[in-house]
Amino acid sequence: xxxxxxxxxxxxxxxxxxxxxxxxxxxxxxxxxxxxxxxxxxxxxxxxxxxxxxxxxxxxxxxxxxxxxxxxxxxxxxxxxxxxxxxxxxxxxxxxxxxxxxxxxxxxxxxxxxxxxxxxxxxxxxxxxxxxxxxxxxxxxxxxxxxxxxxxxxxxxxxxxxxxxxxxxxxxxxxxxxxxxxxxxxxxxxxxxxxxxxxxxxxxxxxxxxxxxxxxxxxxxxxxxxxxxxxxxxxxxxxxxxxxxxxxxxxxxxxxxxxxxxxxxxxxxxxxxxxxxxxxxxxxx
Amino acid sequence: xxxxxxxxxxxxxxxxxxxxxxxxxxxxxxxxxxxxxxxxxxxxxxxxxxxxxxxxxxxxxxxxxxxxxxxxxxxxxxxxxxxxxxxxxxxxxxxxxxxxxxxxxxxxxxxxxxxxxxxxxxxxxxxxxxxxxxxxxxxxxxxxxxxxxxxxxxxxxxxxxxxxxxxxxxxxxxxxxxxxxxxxxxxxxxxxxxxxxxxxxxxxxxxxxxxxxxxxxxxxxxxxxxxxxxxxxxxxxxxxxxxxxxxxxxxxxxxxxxxxxxxxxxxxxxxxxxxxxxxxxxxxxxxxxxxxxxxxxxxxxxxxxxxxxxxxxxxxxxxxxxxxxx
Numbered sequence: 242x243x244x245x246x247x248x249x250x251x252x253x254x255x256x257x258x259x260x261x262x263x264x265x266x267x268x269x270x271x272x273x274x275x276x277x278x279x280x281x282x283x284x285x286x287x288x289x290x291x292x293x294x295x296x297x298x299x300x301x302x303x304x305x306x307x308x309x310x311x312x313x314x315x316x317x318x319x320x321x322x323x324x325x326x327x328x329x330x331x332x333x334x335x336x337x338x339x340x341x342x343x344x345x346x347x348x349x350x351x352x353x354x355x356x357x358x359x360x361x362x363x364x365x366x367x368x369x370x371x372x373x374x375x376x377x378x379x380x381x382x383x384x385x386x387x388x389x390x391x392x393x394x395x396x397x398x399x400x401x402x403x404x405x406x407x408x409x410x411x412x413x414x415x416x417x418x419x420x421x422x423x424x425x426x427x428x429x430x431x432x433x434x435x436x437x438x439x440x441x442x443x444x445x446x447x448x449x450x451x452x453x454x455x456x457x458x459x460x461x462x463x464x465x466x467x468x469x470x471x472x473x474x475x476x477x478x479x480x481x482x483x484x485x486x487x488x489x490x491x492x493x494x495x496x497x498x499x500x501x502x503x504x505x506x507x508x509x510x511x512x513x514x515x516x517x518x519x520x521x522x523x524x525x526x
Numbered sequence: 527x528x529x530x531x532x533x534x535x536x537x538x539x540x541x542x543x544x545x546x547x548x549x550x551x552x553x554x555x556x557x558x559x560x561x562x563x564x565x566x567x568x569x570x571x572x573x574x575x576x577x578x579x580x581x582x583x584x585x586x587x588x589x590x591x592x593x594x595x596x597x598x599x600x601x602x603x604x605x606x607x608x609x610x611x612x613x614x615x616x617x618x619x620x621x622x623x624x625x626x627x628x629x630x631x632x633x634x635x636x637x638x639x640x641x642x643x644x645x646x647x648x649x650x651x652x653x654x655x656x657x658x659x660x661x662x663x664x665x666x667x668x669x670x671x672x673x674x675x676x677x678x679x680x681x682x683x684x685x686x687x688x689x690x691x692x693x694x695x696x697x698x699x700x701x702x703x704x705x706x707x708x709x710x711x712x713x714x715x716x717x718x719x720x721x722x723x724x725x726x727x728x729x730x731x732x733x734x735x736x737x738x739x740x741x742x743x744x745x746x747x748x749x750x751x752x753x754x755x756x757x758x759x760x761x762x763x764x765x766x767x768x769x770x771x772x773x774x775x776x777x778x779x780x781x782x783x784x785x786x787x788x789x790x791x792x793x794x795x796x797x798x799x800x801x802x803x804x805x806x807x808x809x810x811x812x813x814x815x816x817x818x819x820x821x822x823x824x825x826x827x828x829x830x831x832x833x834x835x836x837x838x839x840x841x842x843x844x845x846x847x848x849x850x851x852x
Binding site: 261262264265267268269271272275276277278279281282285293296297298340341343344346347348350351352353354356359362363366367368369370371372373374375376377378379380381396397399400402405430451455458459461462465466476477480481484491494495498499501502505506509513520521522 | 578584589653656664676682684777813821
């Protein structure tokens with residue numbers, strides 16, 4: 242092969258790469274590989290119980306077993322467990338949206354003695370997750386008489402330091418002039434927050450909503466500790482017990498897992514545009 | 527948008543027209559004591575933060591102080607705590623399960639923090655190339671971060687079955703059967719793998735935001751000066767991304783230190799104690815054996831680890847910033 246032809250070949254490769262097609266294919270393959278476990282979960286949830294442990298995974302169940310879903314739901318009180326998880330997660334999300342906004346605003350736009358110390362103290366609670374303070378937090382909830390109650394399940398999650406940090410960071414970028422101008426016009430502090438600050442923080446609020454809902458929806462160790470009655474169990478506890486009971490097919494466990502995935506995906510889909518902006522990705526093509 | 531909002535407040539003459547120094551008008555109401563404008567704003571700031579502070583007192587600092595106190599006692603929730611001095615800590619030091627869990631926790635934190643950071647950055651760089659479909663890839667990959675954690679654990683427990691999907695995919699490479707979860711040397715790396723699968727896409731987004739904030743001019747100038755892609759990466763991307771890298775390392779280390787569900791569901795802490803971590807030990811000691819004092823002592827140790835990691839990171843990053851700004 243002549244040198245010229247070789248150079249032509251390299252030129253062609255470079256042009257091909259610049260066209261973006263090979264890059265897109267590679268990235269597509271990577272994404273596909275990352276998502277395989279999710280496909281597997283959905284496919285298995287429609288699979289026949291006897292095919293679960295055969296040596297070759299069947300990606301497209303034949304025959305299709307949609308009855309796994311009603312079967313799974315009827316074998317245990319999953320309706321109640323999902324309801325409990327939903328109530329707690331909505332309480333936790335709402336409370337975080339309110340109190341993280343207030344505290345974030347206070348830390349971003351007000352000067353008061355000890356302000357820096359307060360910020361550091363709040364951030365340092367990131368080193369005190371529930372897993373670490375499990376025993377004394379349980380004792381606190383016990384003192385309040387909140388064992389086996391929604392208050393007990395939601396209580397320790399109501400405000401998250403990361404949420405405060407997120408709101409503060411997003412409010413720092415809002416010019417203080419707007420606030421001062423509104424003050425001179427006689428607007429009250431809460432009205433300034435509601436009418437001037439909040440509309441500009443919607444992306445950060447959307448991120449906060451998705452993350453706090455997910456965190457609460459995911460809680461396992463805390464409900465395991467604080468809810469001993471079926472009435473207050475959340476779906477992850479129900480799902481584990483369902484798997485432990487002899488005779489429940491794992492395929493039906495996957496059906497519940499699929500149902501449990503829907504709320505977080507849905508929330509994300511609804512808020513997607515805002516979430517993208519909230520993550521600082523508005524510049525992305 | 528912003529101007530329209532401001533406009534609406536200005537446009538209402540009833541309030542704005544009355545008195546430009548509205549603060550004084552408010553303060554002169556009879557039921558409020560006279561507070562000057564500046565002081566009133568300070569008080570507002572404190573009031574806004576107050577609910578959060580009270581909450582953290584009750585649910586974070588209070589419990590941690592309580593844990594420190596409890597760690598010097600023997601307490602089973604039935605009789606009053608009895609002071610035992612350092613007995614709990616001494617018992618922990620002598621306990622091989624605790625020592626193994628401590629080592630496992632360190633290995634887990636180090637392994638997952640390193641891999642999450644590297645994988646997150648790699649994914650972000652791949653997305654930042656802006657190839658067609660990059661945006662959709664990013665959204666799709668983020669789903670691994672939104673899937674319920676319990677579902678993640680259950681799915682991966684099946685995938686890592688000796689004859690599960692992972693083995694099947696490796697068959698063409700001559701790998702026949704691997705005891706992914708029951709071999710004590712492989713189990714922990716597998717837990718780390720699942721952790722990276724779950725959390726790397728989140729940090730990919732954090733990195734991506736950092737990458738997008740770097741002005742493109744820098745890269746153009748470097749390219750004109752003849753710097754190749756690797757040099758541009760080392761000399762522009764990494765230094766400018768340093769604060770983001772610091773953030774990711776700290777947050778993922780704190781995240782890893784509190785891990786509970788993955789080893790609890792996927793391996794149950796086994797085989798033997800190969801994947802048992804401190805948070806599992808806290809739960810078992812406190813709520814299976816009702817040794818609250820002992821469990822509190824483990825909490826203090828775990829908190830100590832998180833603090834040391836954070837402070838070491840802060841020192842390193844400060845030094846790093848000095849290097850880059852000098």
